[in-house]
Amino acid sequence: MKENFFSKPPQSYWMASTPKTNYPTLQENIKADVAIIGGGITGISCAYLLNKEGLKTAIIEADRIIQGTTGHTTAKITSQHNLIYAKIKKQMGEELAQQYADANESAIEMIEKIAKENHIDCDFTPQSAFIYTQQDKYIQQIHDEVDAASALGIKASYVETIPFPFSIKGAMRFDDQAQFHPRKYLLDLTKIITKDGCRIFEQSRVIDIDEESGNYIITTDQGKKVTAEKLIIASHYPCYNKAGLFVARIYPDRSYVVAIKAKEKYPGGMYITAEDPGRSLRNMKTDDGELILVGGEHHKTGQGVDTIKHYEALVQFAKDTFEVEDIPYRWSTHDCMTLDGVPYVGHFTSKTPNMYIATGFAKWGMTNSAVSAKIIRDLIIEGKSPWQDVYNPSRQTIEASAKNFVVENLNVAEQLVKGKLSSLPEDIDIKPGEGKVIEANGQRAGAYRDEKGTLHLVDTTCTHLGCELSWNSAEKSWDCPCHGSRFTYEGEIIEGPTVKPLKKIQQD
Numbered sequence: 001m002k003e004n005f006f007s008k009p010p011q012s013y014w015m016a017s018t019p020k021t022n023y024p025t026l027q028e029n030i031k032a033d034v035a036i037i038g039g040g041i042t043g044i045s046c047a048y049l050l051n052k053e054g055l056k057t058a059i060i061e062a063d064r065i066i067q068g069t070t071g072h073t074t075a076k077i078t079s080q081h082n083l084i085y086a087k088i089k090k091q092m093g094e095e096l097a098q099q100y101a102d103a104n105e106s107a108i109e110m111i112e113k114i115a116k117e118n119h120i121d122c123d124f125t126p127q128s129a130f131i132y133t134q135q136d137k138y139i140q141q142i143h144d145e146v147d148a149a150s151a152l153g154i155k156a157s158y159v160e161t162i163p164f165p166f167s168i169k170g171a172m173r174f175d176d177q178a179q180f181h182p183r184k185y186l187l188d189l190t191k192i193i194t195k196d197g198c199r200i201f202e203q204s205r206v207i208d209i210d211e212e213s214g215n216y217i218i219t220t221d222q223g224k225k226v227t228a229e230k231l232i233i234a235s236h237y238p239c240y241n242k243a244g245l246f247v248a249r250i251y252p253d254r255s256y257v258v259a260i261k262a263k264e265k266y267p268g269g270m271y272i273t274a275e276d277p278g279r280s281l282r283n284m285k286t287d288d289g290e291l292i293l294v295g296g297e298h299h300k301t302g303q304g305v306d307t308i309k310h311y312e313a314l315v316q317f318a319k320d321t322f323e324v325e326d327i328p329y330r331w332s333t334h335d336c337m338t339l340d341g342v343p344y345v346g347h348f349t350s351k352t353p354n355m356y357i358a359t360g361f362a363k364w365g366m367t368n369s370a371v372s373a374k375i376i377r378d379l380i381i382e383g384k385s386p387w388q389d390v391y392n393p394s395r396q397t398i399e400a401s402a403k404n405f406v407v408e409n410l411n412v413a414e415q416l417v418k419g420k421l422s423s424l425p426e427d428i429d430i431k432p433g434e435g436k437v438i439e440a441n442g443q444r445a446g447a448y449r450d451e452k453g454t455l456h457l458v459d460t461t462c463t464h465l466g467c468e469l470s471w472n473s474a475e476k477s478w479d480c481p482c483h484g485s486r487f488t489y490e491g492e493i494i495e496g497p498t499v500k501p502l503k504k505i506q507q508d
Contacts, residue, residue, distance in 0.1 A: 009476070010330050010331045010332065010474065010475060011329055011330070011331060012071055012072045012257075012329065012331040013259050013284070013286075013291065013293075013328075013329045013331075014071050014072070014073070014075070014181060014182055014183045015067060015071050015072075015183070016329065017181070017183075017286065018181075018183040018184060018187060019187070020064065021064050021065050021066070021187070021190075021202065022202075023061075023064075023065065023200040023201060023202040024201060024202070025201060025202065025203045025204050025222060026060065026201040026204040026220050026222060026224045026226070027222070027224060028224060029224055029225045029226075029227070030058060030199070030224075030225075030226055030227070031226070031227045031228065032056050032057055032058035032199070032226060032227075032228045033050075033055040033056045033057065033228065033229060033230065034046075034047075034050055034055050034056070034057045034058075034228055034229070034230045034231070034232060034380070035057075035058050035060065035216060035218050035226045035228035035230070035231050035232070036057055036058065036059045036060070036231075036232045036234055037060050037206050037218065037231070037232065037233050037234060037235045037239055037240075038059070038060075038061065038233070038234035038235035038236065039059045039060075039061030039064075039065030039066065039200065039202070040065070040066060040068055040069060040070035040234065040236065040369070041066070041070045041182060041186055041365065041366065041369040041370075042234040042358050042365075042369040042372050042373065043059050043061075043065075043232070043234040044059070044065070044066070044186050044189055044190060044193065045189075045369055045370055045372070045373035046232055046234060046358075046372070046373045046376055046377065047059055047193045047198045048114070048189055048192065048193050048373070049373050049374065049377040050377055050380065050381075051193050051196040051197055051198055052196070053377070053380075053381050055380075056197050056198075057193070057197070057198045057199075058198070058199045058200075058201065058226055058228065059198060059199070059200045059201065060201050060204050060206055060218060060220065060226060061200070061201065061202050061203075061204065062203070062204065062205035062206070062235070062239075062493070062496065063202065063203060063495075064202050064203070065186075065190065065200060065202060066182070066183050066186045066187065066190075068236060068495060069236050069333050069334070069335065069365060070182055070183075070186065070365070070369075071182070071183060072257075072331050072332065072333035073182055073333065073365060073366065074257060074280055074282060074293055074295050075179055075180055075181065075182045075282075075366060076129065076177070076178075076179055076270050076282060076364075076366060077107070077108050077111055077124075077177065077178040077179060077180060077366045077367055078104075078108070078129040078174065078177040078178070078270065078364070078366075078367060079101065079104035079105050079107070079108065079154060079174065079177065079367060080129040080131060080149075080172075080174040080177065081104070081341075081362065081363075081364040081367075082131065082272070082274070082341075082362075082363075083131065083141050083142070083144075083145045083274060084100070084145075084341055084342075085097055085100070085101060085145055085148040085149045085152060085154075086141070086144045086145050086147075086148040087341060088100055088341075088342065088390070089148050091340060092340075092342075092390065095389075096389055096390040097148065097152060097390075098152050098153075099386065099387045099389060099390040099391075100342065100387070100390045100391075101149065101152035101153060101154055102152075102153075102386070102387065103367075103371040103374075103375075103387040103390070103391075104364075104367045104368070104371060105153070105154060106370075106371070106374070107366075107367035107368070107369075107370035107371045107374075108176070108177065108178055108367060110370045110374065111124070111178070111180070111185070111366070111367075111370055112124060112178065114189070115180075115185060118188065118189070118192055120184070120185055120188040120189070121184065121188075122180045122181045122182075122184040122185035122188070123179075123180050123181040123184065123284065123285065124178060124179075124180045124185075125178060125179050125180065126176065126177070126178050127177055127178055127179050127268065127269055127270050127282070128173050128174065128175050128176075128177060128268075128269050128270070129173070129174045129177040129269070129270045129271075129272075130159070130162055130171050130172065130173050130174075130269055130270065130271045130272070131145070131171060131172045131271075131272055131273070131274050132162055132168045132170070132171035132172075132271060132272075132273060132274065133168060133169050133170060133171070133273065133274040133275060134166070134167070134168055134169055134273075134275070135169060135274075135275050136169055138169070138170075138274040138275060139169050139170045141274065142158065142170050142171065142172045142274060143158060143170075145172055146158045146172050149172075149174070154174060155174060155175040155176055156172060156173065156174050156175075157172070157173050157175075158170065158171070158172060158173075159171045159172070159173050162269070162271060163267035163268075163269075164267070164271075164281075164321055165321060166320070166321065177270065179270060179282055179284070180366075181284070182366070201220075204220040204221070204222065204224070205220060205221045205493070205499055206218055206219070206220055206221075206235075206239050206240075206499070207219055207220065207221050207499045209231070209240050214229065215227050215228060215229055216228055216229075216230075216231040216354070216355065218231065221499070229354060230354045230355075230356070230380060231354065231355045231356070232356045232357075232358070232376055233348065233355070233356070233357045233358070233359075234357075234358050234359075234372070235359075235496065235497075236336060236359065236495070236496075237250065237252065237336055237359065237483065237484055237495075237496055237497045238250070238357060238359055238497065239496055239497055239499065240348075246344070246357070246359065246393075247465070247483060247497075249338065249339055249344070249360075250336045250337065250338060250344075250359060250360055250483075251300060251336075251337050251483075251484075252300065252334045252335070252336055252337070252483065252484025253298050253299070253300055253334060253335050253336075253337050253362075254298060254299055254300070254307075254332060254333070254334040254479075255278070255295060255296060255297060255298040255299075255332065255333060255334070255335070255363070256295065256296065256297045256298075256310045256311055256314055256330070256331075256332045256474075257280075257293055257294065257295040257314070257329075257330065257331050257332070257333075258293075258294050258295075258311060258314045258315055258318060258327055258329070258330045259291045259292070259293050259294075259327065259328060259329035259330065260291065260292050260294060260318050260322065260324050260325075260326065260327050261289060261290070261291060261292075261324070261325045261326040261327075261328065262290075262292055262318075262322035262323055262324055262325060263322070263323035263324075263325055264322060264323060265290070266283035266290060266292050268283075269281075269282075270282040273296070276298070277296055277297050277298065277313070278295075278296035278297065278298050279294070279295070279296045279314075279317055280293070280294070280295035280296050281293065281294060281295075288328075291328070291329070292318075292322065294314050294317060294318045294321075295314070296313075296314060296317075297310035297311075297313055297314055298363075300481065306473055307332075307472050307473050307474035307475065308473050308474045310332075310474065311330055311474055315327065332474065332475060334484055334495075335361065335362055335363050335365070336359050336360045336361065336362075336484075337360065337362050338359075338360035338362070341362060342360075342390060342391065343358065343359065343360040343361050343362070343368050343371075343372070343391055344357060344358075344359050344360045344391065344392075344393035345357070345358045345359075345368075345371065345372045345375050345376070345391035345392075345393070346375060346376070346379060346385075346388055346391055346392050346393055346394075347379070347392075347393065347394070348393065349393070349394060350394045356376045356379065356380075357393055358372035358373075358375075358376065371387065371391070372391075374387075375387055375388060375391060430447055430448070430449045430455065431449065432449050432450065432451050432452075432453060433449070433450075433451060433476075434448070434449060435447065435448035435449075435471040435473065435476065435478075435489060436471060437460060437471065443459070443505070444459075444460055444461075444468070445457050445458065445459065445460060445505050446458045446459070446460040446469060446471065446478050446489075446502075448471075448476070448489035450489070456489050456490055456491075456504075457504065457505035457506075458478065458487070458489070458490070458491040458502040458503065458504055458505060459491075459502055459503040459504075459505060460478060460502070462480040462482065462483075462485055462498060463485070463498045463499075463500035463501065463502060463503075464480065464482075464483055464485045464496075464497055464498035465482060465483065467480050467481060467482035467483070468481075469481075469487070469502075472486070476488075476489055477489065477494055478491075478502065480498075483497055484497070485497060485498035487501065487502050490504070491503065491504055
């Protein structure tokens, strides 16, 4: 099984089970009331709520919609975001902890309501969510989290067992949570928003944003422009960094999923560990039987061990837990992490009243995307939101995470210097399917030999801010260890924040 498993390229079940989109590239200059950069769950949800208010929206997507992080999630719709409520209460106070709880509980209801009202068949299934531990040091933290969440109105309880063949020290259960198929939900939602006046443009990468006469001018890589009074940046990692210092306040974290078929029936529920390296479980019904998603193994993008080993670790965990019959899918994604664990949603800065941002959802993008859409809708339409303070990108409470700011930015500096000074291998013999850093024509280069034997050489200096890229053997990509940009072995952009492909190196 292992040989067959790794012989196939990674593929997300969500992508494999739904049709591809084919919206046009932006080919003329247009105007809109609200321009939305990013066609994932956040951008589409924003358009849905704003269209209902009579605003004309335009979504500009660098690739194809709903196939970035949204197309590679585990799709848990839950307010259980690891051990966050006790942490927010301690660092920010009870009032902001209550805002976060109310926002994410409301998000579950919002997604269910939208699906029901629009008759969207997206496999929405109520589930309980669990955090469990096999280590004594997390027991008190779980108890504290149960107390904090319960006091905020969440149906949380402490349990001592979960229905799997391994022992645990304790666990926390949240009731009235859910799971779904994100692309089924969003593909139907895009049909609704386009009927309501939203225009979607794919393969239109934003390369510049300017202000002129009270409007934002968004320029794509084809040189075409969108003019809008209001702008929402929902591009996962912010594609605009002239203000806000988000490049120093966010770091990308990569994680992995294997989808297995097991002999036994899955017992229900969604599960995640309190400790690292992290293990996540949920199931789904498919036309070809039940699949169980086994996730985890996170690390900073571009800084992990040989990435194949993360998949191998998940496969081993799956075999230890279930009688595995097949592994038809595997995929990975990376998430934007903030310094204090709470997303940045609201005005881009305090001085940009008509520019909005939604980023830093960590591993919890399904509910936080709905929260973001509602906050931004409220700020645009009402001028305020009941949840704006806890999510405020300019919040003062972030001072509590000043230590994280120093640590993360020292790490970026270390990766920048490390890449520039790293020695290059003298042996440049590269087998088909293999990639490595070599010296070519007197410079550092990324080399990959495809299965036909063709050698592909690229400059490994990231076109974003100049960090040196690392080879990702599991995904066959060049990944930036500083800010998470990723490139194909031919140098094309997989995901930003970069807006320029890698320079190809000609062989002598």
